[in-house]
Amino acid sequence: MDVFIAAVQTLDSTVRLSVPLLLACLAGLYSERAGIFDIGLEGKMLVGAFAGATAAAVFHSALIGIGMAILVSTAFAMIHGFASITHRGNQIVSGVAINFIAAGSTVILGQAWFHQGGRTPALSAAERFPSIVLPGAAAVRDVPILGPIYSTLISGHSVLVYLAFLTVPFTWWVLYRTRFGLRLRAVGENPAAVDTAGISVAWLRYRALMCTGVLTGVAGAYLSMVQNGGFVKDMTAGKGYIALAALIFAKWKPVNAMFACLLFGFLEALSIRLQGTPLPIIGRVSAQVMQALPYVLTVVLLAGFIGKAIPPKAGGVPYVKER
């Protein structure tokens, strides 16, 4: 039974840890499907986390916090758009720039405003998102097997967790069942065709980046307002890049993205769980192996050894209208 409880707890932390990955991954999906590479997911999450925690602490409201997170993160996405859509700059270079500006400015501003070494003030319960206890969670807790699964794994998460998982079918619906989604996919494959149909390539790509900004903002808010209760210097710690890896792993598809993020989240949860405890057969697995595994898996996938990851065809190429 202990093993079972441990497994449920590990899966529970898997869910919690994969939420920021999932939101960032879906964010990247919108922009990359529209033909804009986005290495700047990390930076946008970071400014989202900072803006969210700051606004929540100053205005004592979680809703203002997340609103601010979305706003600032979207503004950064618009900088990316301005450079890579309007001025046809290199999208990778622009993404790298955004990551640095985010990493530096969050610390500088945090230190100047709050004087806590780059941290923001700890958020009280009212300034964070409450956990939702699903009906009957307490009642069924003692039921064997199903009880812990329902009350620990499924119930008791923050609103944003449920929201993140609802975003998956929503993104699928947007991408494959709406006119906007069809055009978004088309502009990532063949922008000239979209242009010929009389649709503005630039405006379409800007809208895709707005979706990216909103989702990275929520991802950042989740980090600083749900998982942590305050902003800490460099708190994304490479999550944006893991999300990018997950996006490739998922072959740029929303439902796959969820499974890829759950897999990477599971690896993270496992590495925390297994710290110092030897496994049967394999022996002690060092934390570094677990940390490197998502990246190694992505490289193997990229190499085409397990299926082939084919990116959107027009990705990374600025669109030049013929004159």
Place this chain on the structure above:
Amino acid sequence: MSAPYAKLPAWADYGLIPLVNLVVAFIVAGLVVLLVGENPFRAAVILVEGAFGRGQGIAYTLYYATTFIFTGLSVAVAVHCGLFNIGTEGQAYIGGLGVAIVCLAFDSLLPWWLTFPLAILGAAAMGALWALIPAWLQARRGSHIVITTIMFNFIAASIMVYLLVGPLKPLASQAPQTRLFLDGGQLPKLNWLIELFGGKVRAAPFNVSFLLALFMAWLMWVLIWRTRLGYEMRTYGFSPKAARYAGISETRIIIVTMMISGALAGMMALNPTMGDQHNVAIDFVNGAGFVGIAVALMGRSHPLGIVLAAVLFGMLYQGGAELSFEMPNISRDMIVIIQGLVILFAGALEHMFRPSIQTLFATLSPKSAGLAVNGEGA
């Protein structure tokens, strides 16, 4: 990189436009300083004085610049071949492994002038090796080199952490680093060079790897503009199609270029390890690989430009350290912002001011906008 824009005189292309981009980046950085509640002009004065005011500052500035010359060259070599090597950070980190192996093996046996060349080879070999896999994947399997090199940065970090908390750490120690190198693994300082010009240096880590960096910059110039290989690299970077048509092997050129790039990145490890700390510690690269991107962009991938840009970033690092004493609100992270702004304005937005500068040229002197007239004002 070619641009779909009309021609400008060379001095405007290589001097004026980067300067305008840089000035804009610093103006925005100044606004951040203002936002933090400090005076940007006073900050700039403290910064420049901290970097160049005294011999001690100059030595530190050049020490940092050494690191950035290596990483800048590393990024720039790949850029000439149309490849974006974002993995300089990881290659430099793994280069440290090469330094560690050589120094730990030979520092008690050989004098520094024999360990140094071996360590150069070790660092370059490890860095090149770490670039080889992404290069091969790009050339043969078509995996995007940007993504694979990012992944390899993280894998490199995991490997180095594993080695530095495990096999490379002395048994008695808790700190995640190798033992101190003996005299055979320590590079002599170059501080006398500054004292020769009348500067005073108490203690600064400015060392002979600076000369190696300058030599590498010259070597890169020879490679890119004076050899067949360099010509092939530039051809491939300009137009992969034309290169293929000219019978240049795509696989060979990508792999060779990336290995050169990785080797230069690996050599960066010599400066902070053998030159300063005398050990290989966790996170010793500390973002220098990414600074290399900014340096290469600002130096327009030309060795001379890279050396100048590296000195500028060395100034920011050294002056920034002084600045954080004087203005506690402005920590080292201010440099990260400036670095980001430089990458944004000199890299992603490099063409933003071009049309207006072109219009300006066309109105002031129609001849210069149409024909590349050299020399005026330069």
